Amino acid sequence: MGFFQKLKAGIEKTRQGFMAQIDALLSGRKIDEEMYEELEDLLIMHDVGVTAATNLLRDLRRLVKDRKILDGEGLRLLLKEIISNSLGEKKPLRLEPGTLNIFLVVGVNGVGKTTTIGKLAQRYKEQGLKVMVAAGDTFRAAASSQLEIWAERAGVYLVSHADGADPAAVVFDAVHSARAKKIDLLLVDTAGRLHNKSNLMQELGKIRRIIDREAEHSLREVLLVVDATTGQNALVQAKEFAQIVPVTGIVLTKLDGTAKGGIVIAINQEQKIPIKIIGVGEKISDLRDFDPQEFAEALFEK
Amino acid sequence: MFSGLGDKLQATLKKLRGKGKLTEKDISDAMREVRMALLEADVNLKVVRDFVNAVKERAIGADVLESLTPGQQIVKIVHEELMNLLGGSTSRIAIASKPPTVLMLVGLQGAGKTTQAGKLALSLRKSGRHPLLVACDVYRPAAIEQLQVLGRQLDIPVFSISGNQNPVQIAKQGKEEAMRQGRDLVIIDTAGRLHVDEKLMQELKDIKAAVMPHEILLVVDAMTGQDAVNVAESFNSTLGIDGVIVTKLDGDTRGGAALSIKAVTGKPIKFVGMGEKLDTLEVFHPDRMASRILGMGDVLSLIEKAEQAYDKKKAEELEKKMRTQSFTLEDFLDQLQQVRNMGPLDQVLGMIPGFAASKQLKDFQPDEKDLKHIEAIIYSMTLGERRKPEVIDGSRRKRIAAGSGTSVQDVNRLLKQFEQARKMMKGLSEMGKKGKNKFSF
Structure with missing residues (x-):
């Protein structure tokens, strides 16, 4: 199955919810105030958020006027255009061959950080890179064992300490070990932490400082993993994490539920952090680079 | 939160x-x-x-x-x-009349089922149960080990069958094991799954059929967006859930999921997860949560209390007394005690109409300790003195101070405050006569 089909299949549920309802709302309708209001409600129902929905509607109204669009079908195409424009350009993960590349993976509890790392490790290993994972989640029971299983599956190096160890120490060891082994990519797992817990956020800051100190200019990506079923709190997460670590991209996981992906639009609009990777299924190959155009196409495909 | x-x-x-x-x-x-x-x-x-x-x-x-x-x-x-x-x-876990009580935790991936299993076991053990944890998440790497580690930390036994990939069997044998060991509570941890995954939802139905759980609890992440109700409805219609555990409420989420699920599914929230540690599972109290959301639990209960304390007959009597200037230290004590019963003083005072705005009473800002002293002083007076404070001379003051364990200065201050209050009341009642402001406690 090609990526396009895969993506389509993966977000089929989203489509069925989101687009089917938009289609039902727009088809054969005259454009009037009531319709705008229903459309706004629909966007909110899909986690686009009040602010982002209001912005979308404002653009929509303006363009409908400018282009003299009269019917629902015209409006649908316009909405697709606005959404795909707002999603911006495709931004792949940054990797510099021949040097040590470090990806730091952060996020709140239960979003899929360890799983994402497992899948990324497998992907880059298959591309022929020498990959190492660092078990920086020393807090959650058996988190390192979980990563260990992933590392085994992917056949990559693993650095881990005992449960309860200082995660910064794990990272320190991992960086040095990666140097010695001439690793291409070091993926650093971290414990899930709620962004309003300042002591845990400080711990994350320490991990970052260790990386900067021990391997200057090697931190290529700081990936914030966000669960697609998350509501408006995702925006706060993005903001708060970005204040502690320089978040370079978002990994949006669990897009294969009935989850809306509406938060994609909100995050893109309100935070300047691009979405780089999406997860559309359980399999390793279900973790994909995010292509905004493809995403919009798939979303609006009839 | x-x-x-x-x-x-x-x-x-x-x-x-x-x-x-x-x-x-x-x-x-x-x-x-x-x-x-x-x-x-x-x-x-x-x-x-x-x-x-x-x-x-x-x-x-x-x-x-x-x-x-x-x-x-x-x-x-x-x-x-x-x-x-x-x-x-408030809705609690129903304990089965014939043990063991079987609880089954279900939910999406990453909601926090395994952690809540541990927390729930700890919380119910505190109320005298003997839990057995059953590890049925055979899919996520190291999920069983995670539960085992939790079990070790809490000193609660964990049942698992290594190498067995059949959660239905594990659940069934887990329940049998509990009966054998005389454990009166079984908590079954299941793998996270999407509510739209028919195959895995069927598996949950099979587990349900095999162990007949007394309660199926849906574990929901508090940060879930609009989809929360779809997830809850879906699990409910497929499995029939009995209640909900909302996790990660200690974040800064605005908790809309928690607010919506009861309304849509009719299933109560039974517990909320409030922190990283294992003893942070709290019984959910809708009333307190509502107060917390509005950030005004005290003020609201004060409104209630004020309503309860609002006795029209008494207020009318008081008004009459004030008009006729027959307001005594006994009435004063009565009022103070009523006010004290209502809660934190400054808030209560602020709530009483006309009180906060009164310039005369600006300096009358006693804290709880002062109030106790005032009470003691008044109790040390004779009935005659309470009714007619004018008779209290220097020697009586000394006696009252000694009797109440305060100083003559304290007694003086109280008498002055009482005089002020009386004056203010007279003023207010005169305003009331002119129809500007009806005064009532």
């Missing part, structure tokens, strides 16, 4: 307070803002609509009590409706 939502709601409701009279437009405007606040908190759109309509209807029709401002009445209505939304009364 809920702080963002609370701030917004409070800011909106604050605008209503202090207004002497509310028009329908005032209420409509406020409700529009309430709607926004709820939507931004991820409360389900349908739930928001019902909620706003319910509040609006009651607010427009509400009789506003004389002693309270209409704005506070709206706050009260919002509070009550929030409570309804959250489930009215």
